[in-house]
Amino acid sequence: xxxxxxxxxxxxxxxxxxxxxxxxxxxxxxxxxxxxxxxxxxxxxxxxxxxxxxxxxxxxxxxxxxxxxxxxxxxxxxxxxxxxxxxxxxxxxxxxxxxxxxxxxxxxxxxxxxxxxxxxxxxxxxxxxxxxxxxxxxxxxxxxxxxxxxx
Amino acid sequence: xxxxxxxxxxxxxxxxxxxxxxxxxxxxxxxxxxxxxxxxxxxxxxxxxxxxxxxxxxxxxxxxxxxxxxxxxxxxxxxxxxxxxxxxxxxxxxxxxxxxxxxxxxxxxxxxxxxxxxxxxxxxxxxxxxxxxxxxxxxxxxxxxxxxxxx
DNA sequence: TCTTGTTGGTTACAAATGAGACTTTATTCT
DNA sequence: AGAATAAAGTCTCATTTGTAACCAACAAGA
Numbered sequence: 585x586x587x588x589x590x591x592x593x594x595x596x597x598x599x600x601x602x603x604x605x606x607x608x609x610x611x612x613x614x615x616x617x618x619x620x621x622x623x624x625x626x627x628x629x630x631x632x633x634x635x636x637x638x639x640x641x642x643x644x645x646x647x648x649x650x651x652x653x654x655x656x657x658x659x660x661x662x663x664x665x666x667x668x669x670x671x672x673x674x675x676x677x678x679x680x681x682x683x684x685x686x687x688x689x690x691x692x693x694x695x696x697x698x699x700x701x702x703x704x705x706x707x708x709x710x711x712x713x714x715x716x717x718x719x720x721x722x723x724x725x726x727x728x729x730x731x732x733x734x735x
Numbered sequence: 736x737x738x739x740x741x742x743x744x745x746x747x748x749x750x751x752x753x754x755x756x757x758x759x760x761x762x763x764x765x766x767x768x769x770x771x772x773x774x775x776x777x778x779x780x781x782x783x784x785x786x787x788x789x790x791x792x793x794x795x796x797x798x799x800x801x802x803x804x805x806x807x808x809x810x811x812x813x814x815x816x817x818x819x820x821x822x823x824x825x826x827x828x829x830x831x832x833x834x835x836x837x838x839x840x841x842x843x844x845x846x847x848x849x850x851x852x853x854x855x856x857x858x859x860x861x862x863x864x865x866x867x868x869x870x871x872x873x874x875x876x877x878x879x880x881x882x883x884x885x886x
Numbered sequence: 887t888c889t890t891g892t893t894g895g896t897t898a899c900a901a902a903t904g905a906g907a908c909t910t911t912a913t914t915c916t
Numbered sequence: 917a918g919a920a921t922a923a924a925g926t927c928t929c930a931t932t933t934g935t936a937a938c939c940a941a942c943a944a945g946a
Contacts (some may be wrong), residue, residue: 585852585855585863586855586863586864586867588844588847588848589783590779590780590783590876590917591867591871591876591877592851592867593847593851594756594851594854594855594870595753595757595760595850595851595854596776596779597867597870597871597874598752598753598756598757598803598870599753599757600754600796600797600874600875600876601749601753601870601874602746602749602750602752603750603797603871603875604797604873604875605746606746606749606750607743609746620902622902622903625747628741628747629741632740632741635856637924637925638924638925639923639924639925642924643932645751646751646754646755648903648904648905649924649925650736650904650906650925650926650927651902651903651904651925652904653924653925653926653927654902654903654926656925657824657926668914673911673912673923673924674910674911674912674914674924675885675910675911675923675925676911676923676924676925677924677925693739696739696744697739699746700743700744700745700746701736703745703746703873703912704736704737704745705864707869707872708748710865711758711810711868711869712736712737712864713737713827714861714862714865714866714869715864715865715866715870716737716743716748718813718862718865718866719745719749719752719834719866720748721740721857721858722752722754722756723748723751723752724751724755725741725742725748725751725754726742767904771932773932773933782938788894788895789891789894789895790894790895792936793894798925798933799933799934799935800894800895800896801895801896801897801934802932802933802934803895804894804895804896804897805896805932805933808896823891824894824941824942824943825941825942826893826894826895826940826942827894827941828894828895829895882907
């Protein structure tokens with residue numbers, strides 16, 4: 585086990601890495617679409633996984649529901665997404681991307697993909713595989729991902 | 736290069752991993768010492784690297800100076816650290832741990848080390864090496880670490 | 887010396903967040 | 917059916933954070 589120094593303390597290391605890697609991209613969605621990170625995340629979930637309710641997003645992204653509620657309202661105001669009452673349960677609203685939101689999603693995704701590639705570029709393919717795998721296990725994202733349950 | 740899906744997007748992945756891994760430990764310093772994360776970080780820097788000024792901590796940790804200023808004040812109120820005017824430059828204050836702060840640091844460090852070991856336990860030694868190395872490179876922490884400049 | 891610019895640190899105000907109460911609708915149990 | 921419980925989502929308030937202005941001390945140049 586490596587020695588306990590700041591450079592080996594995972595919570596600290598992950599936080600720093602997260603901030604460093606998020607910085608450049610956050611200016612993109614902020615400057616281009618005046619979005620906050622939570623809004624970009626909600627947009628991303630809807631664009632990637634398709635229509636879903638706020639609580640679906642909460643389960644997937646592990647964000648608190650109040651954060652999502654606020655992001656949804658902001659995205660509605662921007663005309664990026666639309667709400668419609670979910671078929672049976674009148675408590676739920678199904679969220680979906682409007683054409684304008686789809687365009688923003690496509691645009692941002694292209695930039696995000698490039699950004700991600702640049703971030704991963706310094707690592708060897710083997711390192712990339714291990715890094716991503718470790719992070720997925722640490723993040724607990726695989727636990728609730730919709731795709732993994734369909735295997 | 737891996738496909739661009741949420742589970743491979745580093746900023747998102749790192750954020751989720753950071754939140755997951757920080758959660759358990761944040762309750763420790765909060766419940767035991769009523770500290771915020773920024774306070775724990777400042778305490779940690781002083782405990783690990785020795786006396787330094789607020790701007791030293793800012794450079795090392797890449798935290799904004801207002802955050803540090805507030806954390807320093809809170810730690811002073813808790814009697815964990817003390818300020819004294821830095822020798823020459825009367826703008827700077829050298830920060831140092833009081834005995835009480837040292838005790839808290841030792842206590843929290845022991846718990847943090849155990850926590851870190853538990854987080855790293857699921858990975859093989861090879862994975863650990865690569866994970867930590869990748870994260871250090873992504874975090875930019877190595878850039879300004881005082882030890883690396885002494886090599 | 888007297889400006890001009892820079893740095894360390896604090897303060898003030900606006901914006902974002904978290905925790906929990908609250909409303910409405912669905913579910914379960916008797 | 918009626919009461920109790922739970923879930924989806926919103927709202928409110930206290931806490932935390934970010935941005936920028938600010939003050940004091942230093943530094944450099946005319």
